Amino acid sequence: MKKGKIIGIIILIIIIIAGFCIYSYNKKEQVKEVSLTYVTAPLNVPSIVEKNEQMFTKEYAKKGIKVKYYDITSGSEQTAALASGNLDFLNAVGGTSAILAASNGVNLKILSVYSRAPQGFVIVTKDKSIKSVKDLKGLKIGGPKGTILNQLLVAALKKNDMNLKDVDYINMGIPEAMAALDNGSIKAALLAGPAALKAEESGAHVICDGKGLISGLIVTAVNENFAKAHPDLVNDFLKVQKQAIDYINQNTDKALEQTSKVVGLTKAQTEKMYSWYNFNPTITQSDITALEKTQDFLINSGMQTNKIDIPSLIYHN
Incomplete structure (x- = not known):
């Protein structure tokens, strides 16, 4: 239980230092830049394709908005940056990290599933x-x-x-x-x-x-205040995510070739790992159940103290 409290205190301190736990977004202000994480490991094919093909860059450019990527792999650092307003989107964060952050007051919403790979x-x-x-x-x-x-x-x-x-x-x-x-x-x-x-x-x-034991669920998330102020930009994010999945399905060899170069695997190794992954972004009831089981694990292990309602974490426009 002490560890859960310590984690909560650390996250809150980081948020306070960054500027206060609720970052202010103004709907009337023109957004000039959208920021999101770029995490390539263990085999984040969509992220690699999205960046290589400049999908986010091209989509947001339609509104005169630039895209800035942040290479932050630590889940706690990602959620702290999201809470402070330094990040708008987390494009691949563990379900464990998202739940822990939300239970400690981080104002986030889960947008979609990034991957399932037990x-x-x-x-x-x-x-x-x-x-x-x-x-x-x-x-x-x-x-x-x-x-x-x-x-x-x-x-x-x-x-x-x-x-x-x-x-x-x-x-x-x-x-x-x-x-x-x-x-x-x-x-x-x-x-x-x-x-x-x-x-x-x-x-x-x-x-x-993990087959039959865990879901291996990775999700995408957004700062809730940003989502409320700019639902159109959230829709653009989800649109690009689906575009990337379509691109991978239609150009699998090319996508895996790009991925193998980035993650440092042979093509055969990349193909083997890719067969383990399900990148369908739609959140199902099974995914919500998996997140609830993850919360049970975090509470039972003493890493989480405040139980939250998982369905309420899901973003609805």
């Missing part, structure tokens, strides 16, 4: 004697806490009648977890995307992935 989140090991989740009992496992990967570990343990008390879970980033797995200081690592593929190629094997 198979893109895995638990891997290099120890051949470890063949199942049950074999992890009492062992050191490394991975980022408060994330989809953390949620995967909890769900996998629960399915095998275990919990986090049955393992030695160490909080570390994905690159650090990979390094720790290589040098033997941990027995298993929580990895996602290219890191998971590279770990397999270096001798690791997958104990389990």
Whole structure:
């Protein structure tokens, strides 16, 4: 519970320093620039296509508006920047980060689904004697806490009648977890995307992935005040997102070639990962249920203290 309070305090401090937790948008003022995140990992094909093909740039140029990209990958940093008004849109943020931020007073709305990729989140090991989740009992496992990967570990343990008390879970980033797995200081690592593929190629094997356990849900979000003041610009954002999906479906080889260059994978690796992803932006009841389960995980793990109504987070024009 203390950790949840600390996270809340940190987010609120960042918001206050940035200018106060509610950023003022004036409907009468002409918007000169729209800002959004540019996150390429683990395999964010739409973002890469949108930027390479200048889709957002061309769409907003029709209204004389420039587009500015921000390469911010940390979910907490993204939501803090959104709350302060330094960002208008989050174009790929974890469902965990969006829920945590909203529960701590960040004024955001979820616009659409960015991706679903449960198979893109895995638990891997290099120890051949470890063949199942049950074999992890009492062992050191490394991975980022408060994330989809953390949620995967909890769900996998629960399915095998275990919990986090049955393992030695160490909080570390994905690159650090990979390094720790290589040098033997941990027995298993929580990895996602290219890191998971590279770990397999270096001798690791997958104990389990997120299929049937988590949704792997990534979403897009907007500052609610910005959305209220400029619903037309929100519609333009959603329009471009759908255009990008259509482009990918019609030009898959080209889109994956662009993506492989950006994320540093071979074409074969990119194609393999792409098969794990569902980029349909429409929010379904299943997605809302998945977000509600994510909130339950955050509350039960002590990272979230204030329960919120998930359906009320969804943007409606």
